[in-house]
Amino acid sequence: MIQDILDRAVAEGGLPGIAAEVRDxxxxxxxxxxAPRERDHEFRIGSTTKTxxxxxxxTLVADGLAGLDDPQPGGxxxxxxxxxxxxxxxxxxxxxxxxxxxxxxxxxxxxxxxxKPPAFPPGEGWHYSQTNYALIGRLIETITGRxxxxxxxxxxxxxxxxxxxxxxxxxxRGPHGRHHSRLHDPSxxxxxxxxxxxxxxxxxxxxxxxxxxxxxxxxxxxxxxGDLLPxxxxxxxxxxxxxxxxxxxxxxxxGVSSLTLSDGETVWGMGGAIxxxxxxxxxxxxxxxxxxxxxxxxWSDPIAIFTELLEAAF
Numbered sequence: 001m002i003q004d005i006l007d008r009a010v011a012e013g014g015l016p017g018i019a020a021e022v023r024d025x026x027x028x029x030x031x032x033x034x035a036p037r038e039r040d041h042e043f044r045i046g047s048t049t050k051t052x053x054x055x056x057x058x059t060l061v062a063d064g065l066a067g068l069d070d071p072q073p074g075g076x077x078x079x080x081x082x083x084x085x086x087x088x089x090x091x092x093x094x095x096x097x098x099x100x101x102x103x104x105x106x107x108x109x110x111x112x113x114x115x116k117p118p119a120f121p122p123g124e125g126w127h128y129s130q131t132n133y134a135l136i137g138r139l140i141e142t143i144t145g146r147x148x149x150x151x152x153x154x155x156x157x158x159x160x161x162x163x164x165x166x167x168x169x170x171x172x173r174g175p176h177g178r179h180h181s182r183l184h185d186p187s188x189x190x191x192x193x194x195x196x197x198x199x200x201x202x203x204x205x206x207x208x209x210x211x212x213x214x215x216x217x218x219x220x221x222x223x224x225x226g227d228l229l230p231x232x233x234x235x236x237x238x239x240x241x242x243x244x245x246x247x248x249x250x251x252x253x254x255g256v257s258s259l260t261l262s263d264g265e266t267v268w269g270m271g272g273a274i275x276x277x278x279x280x281x282x283x284x285x286x287x288x289x290x291x292x293x294x295x296x297x298x299w300s301d302p303i304a305i306f307t308e309l310l311e312a313a314f
Contacts, residue, residue, distance in 0.1 A: 054255020137205025
């Protein structure tokens with residue numbers, strides 16, 4: 001059934017390629033359709049970056065170096081930044097201002113977000129904002145005294161294909177496929193662009209990381225099993241709030257989300273979208289069963305395809 005869904009995504013949806021892996025305990029099944037994809041191919045993971053950054057931040061909380069209710073810029077708290085309940089404006093919604101910088105720094109991205117009116121007072125709603133995670137990235141750098149790309153090594157050292165590019169480094173370190181985008185143009189005649197080489201600096205802590213299917217499966221297995229955080233912070237991370245104008249059945253915790261499937265089962269993980277690459281990584285709450293999927297095209301409703309994959313896998 002998984003292979004059928006992938007085949008249709010290419011044949012009927014027109015996607016250049018798609019890959020997925022389903023894990024059930026020690027059993028791993030890898031599937032592809034369309035453009036050749038190897039299991040260890042690297043790809044951009046977009047907002048799945050947030051789960052890595054949140055996990056690292058929570059390890060610093062576990063170390064006693066920060067507290068979830070510590071005050072942060074904009075009158076928010078760390079907990080509100082992690083859960084997107086801060087109300088802070090999303091700097092990426094002001095693309096013209098971001099684009100004025102050839103390689104925007106985190107400080108410049110944060111300044112754009114903080115200069116805009118908040119969506120609501122801190123803690124009084126839910127609003128998906130990249131500014132939240134840019135602030136968390138800067139906090140991690142302040143606490144650790146290291147660039148975020150290096151500090152993340154605490155979480156990624158066992159994940160050979162997972163890293164945050166430095167500055168405007170547009171390439172990949174390892175083998176990878178091509179990333180294709182239509183730049184949000186929904187028209188049938190939309191031009192397709194190869195955006196494999198992409199300046200990641202506007203996305204940084206909110207969506208700039210690169211990974212692979214097995215690395216994401218390993219990471220989310222460990223996270224869901226409770227291997228990466230102490231129990232009290234594991235509970236905090238997976239305590240969710242309702243979302244608004246986001247995934248239809250989604251709720252959000254501290255850098256992770258939950259989705260309720262049609263049979264009522266709940267899966268946990270995160271999705272990510274960036275030009276030319278869409279990713280889903282979700283698993284059972286005990287981490288035993290995991291689905292990771294990636295398309296190397298950003299049209300034809302990848303979320304609907306991923307939802308169908310989740311229904312089939314779980």
